[in-house]
Amino acid sequence: MTLNRRQILLLLPAAAIAWDYVLADNPNGSPNYKMSEHWWGMLIDITKCIGCGSCVRACEMENDVPEGYFRTWIERYHVSDWHIETPEVDSPNGGKEGFLPGKAEGGKNFFVPKMCNHCVDSPCSQVCPVGATFHTPDGVVLVDYDYCLGCRYCIQACPYGCRFFHPKKHTADKCTLCYHRITKGMTTACCEACPTGARQLADLKNPNDPIHSFLKTHSVQVLKPHLATGSKLFYNGLDGSVR
Amino acid sequence: MEGFMYPNEVELQWSILIVLYPFLTGLVAGAFILASLERVFRVEEVKPTYRLALLTALAFLIVAPLPLQLHLGHPERSLEMYLTPHRASAMAMFGFVYLWYLMAVLVVEIWLDYRRDIVRLAQSCRGVKGLLYRVLTLGSYNISPAALRIDDRVGWIITLIGIPSAFLLHGYVGFIFGSVKANPWWSTPLMPVVFLFSAMVSGIALVLLMYLATCAMRRVAVDMRCLDTIAKYLFYTFVIDFSLEMLDLIHRIYEADESFRSLDFMVHTRLFLSQILIQIFLGTLTPLALLSLSQIFTFSVAVRRRIYATSAILTIVGIFAMRWNVVIGGQLFSKSFLGYTTYKMAFVTREGLVPAVALMILPFVILYVLIKVLPPWQEESVVVAEAHGDD
Numbered sequence: 047m048t049l050n051r052r053q054i055l056l057l058l059p060a061a062a063i064a065w066d067y068v069l070a071d072n073p074n075g076s077p078n079y080k081m082s083e084h085w086w087g088m089l090i091d092i093t094k095c096i097g098c099g100s101c102v103r104a105c106e107m108e109n110d111v112p113e114g115y116f117r118t119w120i121e122r123y124h125v126s127d128w129h130i131e132t133p134e135v136d137s138p139n140g141g142k143e144g145f146l147p148g149k150a151e152g153g154k155n156f157f158v159p160k161m162c163n164h165c166v167d168s169p170c171s172q173v174c175p176v177g178a179t180f181h182t183p184d185g186v187v188l189v190d191y192d193y194c195l196g197c198r199y200c201i202q203a204c205p206y207g208c209r210f211f212h213p214k215k216h217t218a219d220k221c222t223l224c225y226h227r228i229t230k231g232m233t234t235a236c237c238e239a240c241p242t243g244a245r246q247l248a249d250l251k252n253p254n255d256p257i258h259s260f261l262k263t264h265s266v267q268v269l270k271p272h273l274a275t276g277s278k279l280f281y282n283g284l285d286g287s288v289r
Numbered sequence: 290m291e292g293f294m295y296p297n298e299v300e301l302q303w304s305i306l307i308v309l310y311p312f313l314t315g316l317v318a319g320a321f322i323l324a325s326l327e328r329v330f331r332v333e334e335v336k337p338t339y340r341l342a343l344l345t346a347l348a349f350l351i352v353a354p355l356p357l358q359l360h361l362g363h364p365e366r367s368l369e370m371y372l373t374p375h376r377a378s379a380m381a382m383f384g385f386v387y388l389w390y391l392m393a394v395l396v397v398e399i400w401l402d403y404r405r406d407i408v409r410l411a412q413s414c415r416g417v418k419g420l421l422y423r424v425l426t427l428g429s430y431n432i433s434p435a436a437l438r439i440d441d442r443v444g445w446i447i448t449l450i451g452i453p454s455a456f457l458l459h460g461y462v463g464f465i466f467g468s469v470k471a472n473p474w475w476s477t478p479l480m481p482v483v484f485l486f487s488a489m490v491s492g493i494a495l496v497l498l499m500y501l502a503t504c505a506m507r508r509v510a511v512d513m514r515c516l517d518t519i520a521k522y523l524f525y526t527f528v529i530d531f532s533l534e535m536l537d538l539i540h541r542i543y544e545a546d547e548s549f550r551s552l553d554f555m556v557h558t559r560l561f562l563s564q565i566l567i568q569i570f571l572g573t574l575t576p577l578a579l580l581s582l583s584q585i586f587t588f589s590v591a592v593r594r595r596i597y598a599t600s601a602i603l604t605i606v607g608i609f610a611m612r613w614n615v616v617i618g619g620q621l622f623s624k625s626f627l628g629y630t631t632y633k634m635a636f637v638t639r640e641g642l643v644p645a646v647a648l649m650i651l652p653f654v655i656l657y658v659l660i661k662v663l664p665p666w667q668e669e670s671v672v673v674a675e676a677h678g679d680d
Contacts, residue, residue, distance in 0.1 A: 116296045135293040135627055160295070169471055175383075176366075177375035195369065196362015198302040199380050205471035207295025207624055211302060216362030273470055289625035 076229040084184040085251040086223055087278030088237075089260060090159055092285075094244035097122055097157035102142040104239030105161075108224065115210040116140040117221040118161035118236050125287045126153035133287040158281075158288050159245060161236070162187060162208040162221035163269065166276030170200035170209060170218075179218065185250070185278060186223045191215055205273050223247075250278070292628025301620045301632050304640040305613075306356035309648055311462045311484065312612045313353040316652075318459035318485070319492010320346040321395065321451060323522065328448040334518035340665030341503065342496045343399050348656035350391055356648055357383075359639055379465045390458045394451040400425075401444040403663050408432045421662070459488040466615060473548035474619040479537045486530035491608035493523045494601035499656075501598055507666070513590055520597045524580040527604065531573055534611075551626040559621050559629060564614045572607015576600035 049057075097120055105111060105118045120141030124134040138145065141157070148155055164187050171179040171187055178194035181187055194217035201209040201218055212219040224234035228247065232238075237245045248257035260266075260282070267284040268277035281288075290299060324342035326332040358364050371388075374381035400407075408430050411422035460481040466472075467480025497519045504511045541549060556564055579600045583593055617632050635641035 119296050121293075133627070135625070137293070137296055140296045169469075172377045173380060173469070174375050175378045175381035176369045176373055177378075193366070193369065194363065195366050197357075197360070197380065198362075199378070199465075201297075201302050202620075203469050203471055205624055207298045210297040211300070211362065289627060 079229045079231075081183040083251060084228075084249050086185045086228060087164065087248045087250050087257070087280065088161075088223070088234075089246040089248050089257055089266075089280050089282065091244045091246070092156055092158055092281055092283040094242040095120070095157040095159055096242055096244075097141060097145050098241060099140075099142045099144045100239040100241060101159060101236035101245060102140050104235040105221070106142070108227075108235035109222070112213055115212070115219070117208075117219070118159065120145075121158045121160060121288075122148060122155065123158060123285065123287060124149050124153055124155050125285065130285070130287040135289075154285075156283075156285065158284075159236075160206065160208070160269075161279065162223070163206055163275065163277035163279040164221075164223060166278065167274065169203040169205065169273075169275060170220075173199045173203040175199065182225070186225055186228075187220075188222055188225060189218050189220065191217050191219075194218055205270050205275065248278075248280070290628065290630050292623070293625060294623040294628040294630055295625060298623055299630055301617070301630065303616055303620060304360065304632075305617075305634055305642065305645045306360045306640050306648070308609075308612045308616045309356040309645055310353065311459075311466075311616070312491070312609055313349050313356070313648075313652070314459055314462050315484065315488030315491050315608065315612070316495050317346045317350045317353060317390075317492065318455040318488040319490065319494075320349070320496050321455045321492070322489050323493050323496050323519070325448045325452050325455075326522070328445060329452065332518065334514050335522075337512050337515045338496050338500045338519065340402065340663075340667070341499055341660075343395065343402070344659045344663065344665055345496055345499055345652075345656055346492075347391075347395050347399060348652045348659055350387075350395060351655055352648060352652045354383075354387060355651070356645070359644060359648075379461070379468050382461065383465075386454075386458055386461055390451075390454050394447060394454050398444055398447045398451060399663070400427075401440045401447065404429070404440055405432045405437060406663070456485060460485045466619070471624055472619050473546070474552055474622070475615065477537060479533060483530070483533045483537060486526055486533055487608050487611055489526045490523065490530050491605055493519060493526060494604040494608075497523065497597060497601045498605070501594070503660075509666075511594065513593065516594065516597055520580060520583060520593075520600070523597075523600070523604065524577070524584055527573075527577055527580065531577060534573075548626055551622050551629075555618065555622050555629060559631065560614055560618050563610050564618065568607050568610035568614055572603055572610050576603045576607065579603075 099120060101118055102116065102120060105116075109117055111117050118140075119137055121135050121137045122141070122145050126134075134149075136145075136148075145157075164185060166181075166185070168179075168181070168187050171177075171181060174180075174194075175197060176193060176195060178190045179187065179200050180190065191212075196211065196216045196218070198211055198218065201211060204220075209218050209220045211217075224232075224236075227234060233247045234245075237247045246257065246260075249255045250257065257280075261280065264282050266280040266282050268279060268281065269284075269288065271277075320342045323335065324339050324346065327335045327339045358367055361367055370381055370384045374384070404426075407422055407425045409432075411419065411426050411430070413419075414422055463481030463484025466475040466484075467477055469475045497516065500516070500519070501511060541552070576599075579596050582588075583596050588596065620630075621632065622629050637643045
């Protein structure tokens, strides 16, 4: 087969794109990112959350979260007087469109953003029969969608209700801490969208991360500490009524 | 939905198929333990049910993993559980415990026990049937008294290994639920023990019913000595099972931890029918009362037979309700303890009622085939049955 000048000219752009792809190696890779240098968590400041739902919407758009399921959501608490064991909680559509006005009197109201706690001793990864849920060396709990059986044991094992069964992938799904972003030096979609800075991505291995000074000067708490899951989601201003 | 559920909790993850899984494995373990009574503990009275119990266990064991398989989001990946098991997972070991029990215990024990019959049938049958039995002999036609003695000895050892294996199989199923610390309805160290005893109860009740049914179908007199003994064991194991469940209940009520209010509400509302009425009153207290009456008073053969059959049916219904209450009940409340959801069973979908009913019928079809291929009736047992049928 012989190629004439016209055919070669037509093929050149295609060849250039192919060569570029070969040089790029893995297009999703982050060549300068060293997993051993990071240990990810998040700081959530309840005193700053206004329940606008921007984080939920940003997460949905960034991660193509199916309708009716949530990788992150916001709960609104109403606690009247001393009844901290029986708070009134709602989360209409995960707080995605914000909240209608609630009870203004007779107690306190506050918002609690929730998401995967990226636990160090995560019950979800412990129970996975094939190890499809795993810990990355930089402290993020991920699901291998090409490996997950869809047995849903992990969904049962998560004490925080962070996992769901993806209706299209037929696997377990949950927050990835925007791993595709944080390994490229960006923050998560929810942190980026938060207008008040109530969510802060934290690199616990980075001595210059502001999380360290914050933790030293504030009373922070994790959800359900009695379950000893090693949660890395630190809440500032967490009320005793929050479940 | 009532109160507050975490948004992802509204959808129930484990359906009626997962109710079937512990129910079926429980029947397997119970039937096997009853069979081993005769073999290891030399309880001669239950001999007429020995082979029937083994075949029942095999038929149900073959079906036991099917509801799990049907439930998976990616059934085609299920082999990964064998190839790359995650050792920290309670569920990952299911495949190995199951295979061990199926291949190393049940199939070997049945083969050894039937070897003499298989060889004789291989020599007398022709055509496809003959070929089947010739394959089943695995090439061994030696049925000399010395060879049969070895079979018997090895069979005894296998049964001895089989008892802890049966305990392992079902205790382990209980552990799958009992080790979920996120769920207070499941998370109790008593769960494997309760599962084990309820398994024995349901398995013994099933074999009792199968024995009565096969006797009726074959128009053979029921060996009442055998039936009385099975009923006695059913009663004893049921008393232990009920005590354990009550211990769990009393412990929960007295301790009344953070989950108690939520669980208590659930038992009094959504689970009232299946837990209080069906499981406890109909499926536990009624058969226990009937069985205890038969232990205290002497009734005629016909009355005893009816009492035993009724008790066994109610027992199986009660144990099914117990599995239901564990699996479905454990998902009806929020892990926030602030709300409740409901389970709407689908009908013809993959996890609906129709496949569940089909999976319940399937073991009986398999058992029918097994009985045709490997008739469990031994001549001597028929003789014994006739001898004791009219006492």
